[in-house]
Amino acid sequence: MTARLIALPARRAPLIGHGWPPAVILLPGLLVGALCAIPPIYLLVRAGQSPEAAWEAVATSSTLGLALRTAAFAAGATAIATAIALPLAWLTTRTDLPGRRVLGILAALPLAVPSYIAAMLAVSAFGPTGLLQDMLAPLGVERLPSIYGYPGAVLVLALFTYPYLLLTLRPALLGLDPRLEETSRGLGSGRWTTFRRVVLPQLRPSLAAGGLLVALYAISDFGAVALLRYDTLTRALFVRYESGFDFSGASALALVLIGIAFTLIAIELWARGERRYHSARGGSRPASVAPLGRWRWPAFGLVLALLALALVLPLALLGFWLVRGLAAGEALHGVGGAVLDSLTAAGLAALVAAAAAIPVAVLSARHRRFALTQPIELLSHSGFALPGLVVALALVFAALHSESIAGGLFGGWLYQSPGLLVAAYALLFLPQALGATRASLLQISPSMEEAASGLGRRPWQVLGSITLPLASRGIAVGMALVFLTTMKELPATLILSPIGFQPLAAQVWGAASEAFFARAALPALLLVLLSALPLALLTIWRRDA
Amino acid sequence: MPERAPTAAHEAHAVPGEVPGPPALRARGLVRSFDGARALDGLDLDVAAGELCVILGASGSGKTTALRLIAGFERPDEGAIELFGERVAGAGAFVAPERRGVGMVFQDYALFPHLSVEDNVAYGLPRGADRATRVREVLELTGLGGLDRRAVHELSGGEQQRTALARALAPQPRLLLLDEPFSNLDPSLRARVRGELREILRRAGTTTILVTHDQEEALSIAGRVAFLWEGRVEQYGTPREIYLEPGTLRVAESIGDAIVLRLPAAGGLVRTPFGDLPAPPEASRCAVVIRPEDVLLRESGTPAEVCGHEFYGHDQMLHVRLAGGEELRVRVGPGEEFAGLDRVALQLRRSPPVFAESPAATR
Numbered sequence A: 001m002t003a004r005l006i007a008l009p010a011r012r013a014p015l016i017g018h019g020w021p022p023a024v025i026l027l028p029g030l031l032v033g034a035l036c037a038i039p040p041i042y043l044l045v046r047a048g049q050s051p052e053a054a055w056e057a058v059a060t061s062s063t064l065g066l067a068l069r070t071a072a073f074a075a076g077a078t079a080i081a082t083a084i085a086l087p088l089a090w091l092t093t094r095t096d097l098p099g100r101r102v103l104g105i106l107a108a109l110p111l112a113v114p115s116y117i118a119a120m121l122a123v124s125a126f127g128p129t130g131l132l133q134d135m136l137a138p139l140g141v142e143r144l145p146s147i148y149g150y151p152g153a154v155l156v157l158a159l160f161t162y163p164y165l166l167l168t169l170r171p172a173l174l175g176l177d178p179r180l181e182e183t184s185r186g187l188g189s190g191r192w193t194t195f196r197r198v199v200l201p202q203l204r205p206s207l208a209a210g211g212l213l214v215a216l217y218a219i220s221d222f223g224a225v226a227l228l229r230y231d232t233l234t235r236a237l238f239v240r241y242e243s244g245f246d247f248s249g250a251s252a253l254a255l256v257l258i259g260i261a262f263t264l265i266a267i268e269l270w271a272r273g274e275r276r277y278h279s280a281r282g283g284s285r286p287a288s289v290a291p292l293g294r295w296r297w298p299a300f301g302l303v304l305a306l307l308a309l310a311l312v313l314p315l316a317l318l319g320f321w322l323v324r325g326l327a328a329g330e331a332l333h334g335v336g337g338a339v340l341d342s343l344t345a346a347g348l349a350a351l352v353a354a355a356a357a358i359p360v361a362v363l364s365a366r367h368r369r370f371a372l373t374q375p376i377e378l379l380s381h382s383g384f385a386l387p388g389l390v391v392a393l394a395l396v397f398a399a400l401h402s403e404s405i406a407g408g409l410f411g412g413w414l415y416q417s418p419g420l421l422v423a424a425y426a427l428l429f430l431p432q433a434l435g436a437t438r439a440s441l442l443q444i445s446p447s448m449e450e451a452a453s454g455l456g457r458r459p460w461q462v463l464g465s466i467t468l469p470l471a472s473r474g475i476a477v478g479m480a481l482v483f484l485t486t487m488k489e490l491p492a493t494l495i496l497s498p499i500g501f502q503p504l505a506a507q508v509w510g511a512a513s514e515a516f517f518a519r520a521a522l523p524a525l526l527l528v529l530l531s532a533l534p535l536a537l538l539t540i541w542r543r544d545a
Numbered sequence B: 001m002p003e004r005a006p007t008a009a010h011e012a013h014a015v016p017g018e019v020p021g022p023p024a025l026r027a028r029g030l031v032r033s034f035d036g037a038r039a040l041d042g043l044d045l046d047v048a049a050g051e052l053c054v055i056l057g058a059s060g061s062g063k064t065t066a067l068r069l070i071a072g073f074e075r076p077d078e079g080a081i082e083l084f085g086e087r088v089a090g091a092g093a094f095v096a097p098e099r100r101g102v103g104m105v106f107q108d109y110a111l112f113p114h115l116s117v118e119d120n121v122a123y124g125l126p127r128g129a130d131r132a133t134r135v136r137e138v139l140e141l142t143g144l145g146g147l148d149r150r151a152v153h154e155l156s157g158g159e160q161q162r163t164a165l166a167r168a169l170a171p172q173p174r175l176l177l178l179d180e181p182f183s184n185l186d187p188s189l190r191a192r193v194r195g196e197l198r199e200i201l202r203r204a205g206t207t208t209i210l211v212t213h214d215q216e217e218a219l220s221i222a223g224r225v226a227f228l229w230e231g232r233v234e235q236y237g238t239p240r241e242i243y244l245e246p247g248t249l250r251v252a253e254s255i256g257d258a259i260v261l262r263l264p265a266a267g268g269l270v271r272t273p274f275g276d277l278p279a280p281p282e283a284s285r286c287a288v289v290i291r292p293e294d295v296l297l298r299e300s301g302t303p304a305e306v307c308g309h310e311f312y313g314h315d316q317m318l319h320v321r322l323a324g325g326e327e328l329r330v331r332v333g334p335g336e337e338f339a340g341l342d343r344v345a346l347q348l349r350r351s352p353p354v355f356a357e358s359p360a361a362t363r
Helices: A023-049 A051-058 A061-094 A100-106 A115-126 A131-139 A150-175 A178-186 A191-220 A223-227 A233-242 A247-272 A293-327 A335-366 A373-380 A388-409 A418-442 A446-454 A459-470 A472-488 A491-496 A504-512 A517-544 B063-071 B117-122 B129-141 B157-169 B187-204 B215-221 B239-244 B249-254
Strands: B025-034 B037-047 B052-056 B078-083 B086-090 B102-105 B175-179 B207-212 B224-229 B232-237 B259-266 B269-272 B275-278 B285-290 B295-298 B302-311 B316-322 B327-332 B343-348 B354-356
Touching (some): A023 A247, A023 A373, A023 A388, A023 A418, A051 A247, A061 A100, A061 A191, A061 A233, A061 A293, A100 A293, A115 A131, A115 A150, A115 A223, A115 A293, A115 A504, A115 A517, A150 A191, A150 A223, A178 A191, A191 A247, A191 A388, A223 A233, A233 A247, A233 A491, A247 A388, A335 A373, A335 A418, A335 A472, A335 A504, A335 A517, A373 A418, A388 A418, A388 A491, A418 A472, A418 A491, A446 A459, A446 B102, A446 B157, A459 A472, A472 A504, A491 A504, A504 A517, B037 B052, B037 B063, B037 B078, B037 B224, B037 B232, B052 B063, B052 B215, B063 B078, B063 B102, B063 B207, B102 B157, B117 B157, B129 B157, B129 B187, B157 B175, B187 B215, B207 B215, B224 B249, B232 B239, B249 B259, B249 B285, B259 B327, B316 B343, B327 B343
Parallel strands (some): B102 B175, B175 B207
Antiparallel strands (some): B025 B037, B025 B078, B078 B086, B224 B232, B259 B269, B259 B285, B269 B275, B285 B354, B295 B343, B302 B316, B302 B343, B316 B327
């Protein structure tokens, strides 16, 4: 721009005059924002209604201890996941590791194993009465090191959440401009120095983003910490909820948990540093491949060992328990219904989240200057920061509360209704649908839509005939992500499932929490396989793109 | 849909003032700022029905913003726009782009990648029996017959451009806007495509505004050229007027090859190496603009020393220095031989434009 910069009085762009978004975008966007605001606002209101009780719940030494244990859990899991994912991402993208492409895809699959199934399998295999103990007992091994507590919980969680980091690191590594590394080498830096001073700083945003996903997963995890007996805020919150409706206390604990989540997001923003974009796109050669030399096969062995631990062993254990259960005459009935319930809930959640994501994504990608865009976007991301348990509790409280106010009007349909469960899923996983939809919208040149409206089409016609067809892949990716995460989701499922509605996750949990591993095996296996399906689709789509 | 203006009977691009009825475009005092930077700063522009108007300006001069305001993709901060006498923006009025009947061809063409050539062209047409006929008509007009089933990514650059043009022309817009239509084309293709475009537009008879930064393009295709500078129209006239009678020093310097001699003036006269020329009466300093093709080599005239020369094939350029130290360029035909020549005599073909210059404005 050579345009003159005249020192004009900074005139704020008026709301009207620089274009309101069309009603077909604005109204649904406002609705989504308002619905997403319900849980956080409700919790604040509840905790504020009896501040004494809330303060009492928060300001005890036990709450402080819980908060610290939760933070330690998140930190440990993130550190270990990074230690696994960073070398793995580098090995599968930038070295001559045998079969690195296939290994890269396989290494993402442990994401299909929910942490509570992983924890259940860990207990069944390595617990005090587990398989390993049984095998080793004749050899005189009286007692294995305990699987319970911090080390076990952190290890299990890291082993099944590192793919979040892997999935963000791999594209970043592949997209690095090789010229930067070559320049560094040319300036006399060795391979390791180059990695540390040139590659690692460029990976900072991806490390921060992936690390945040792992940390948020850790603080909101309920199943693994419960089975592996490590007390975190989420577990305490669940216990408090089960032991009676202490609204104010639970709301206050939930707010502490939200506080930790926001701290993590702040840390991510800080760790990401200023946003860096890859230096070149066009003309950039694919990243160079480093020969591993004599480390090639040992590295291959290490990756295989990891896959054996995170992928083969869980599947084998599930198979083992399934066979043992069948042999013992474990009844299989009820599993078909659970599959149907799971597919219905996950499918509906995917549809609702995708539909809710569209107006918000259009606002974010096309109407950045509109005053309400950022608040709506922020609220739509609340599911990212709010643990599933917190959202579920807030919705339960809000539903009961609204019914106590409205009385017979609602006839009690809200609480214990499938709608509330789907709403919770959609709210929790809206950010995933939003990210994918927005990314694909940003790839569509706005001049396409302008061309369409210049040709006489109304905004809703442009949306239907141009924007949505062109963004369809992003929308589909978003739906697959929501489907996958909904299948695995546990705390909200446990709290909000109506009576008689028992998806796979709830069935697994019901059996696993009573240590009926054989009974949990079939629904767990089905759950993993059904989750792996969209995951595999996603990896393939991502490779095509 | 607003009523379309009659598009017949504009065989040639009309000369302003001869066409009865309201002008196709009447823009007054358009202002548009982005983050405090004024892209448009009081733009006035009139385009007569049937005319081909080219907005010429450097990047950042506001020309694309002007186009987007006319199309309705942006709203003016100040000022008003009328299309065929109908107020479409300004003073509280705003007509949405889909209701303006204005066709636009984008710089990147913005072809819909999920639709075929045929479906792209049909996009702006109402459903009905006439639709297929009109699509065929426009494809024929733009020389795309036979490519109708192609996916847009299978087209060459020139074909993509014509598809975008066909799509914009199909609904018979009363005004057609072209944003840098040749910038995405291979330079070797441009001259040919330019000729094709002018022919298509002449036959369609649509009032057209084209935006470009390329002066050769502007001068060769336009009925009238609006030279844009910092968000305002610096001069508006036929290509001939813009080039031969520049209204300001900036226009003279910006368009075409020019040497500017800055010379003292007094009493309404400026003393130049080629004799005294009339100057604005108040001016104490003047800028005299001399184009290389206006300098002639003659037997007698102003003496000059030859400093160097470049041979281009279609012509050659002689670099000379005058007695006062002023350097000039002289364009001569390819046949002349300059080896060994060190002194020449110069005359001017015509009286050069003279502009008053305040002493502080010396660059």
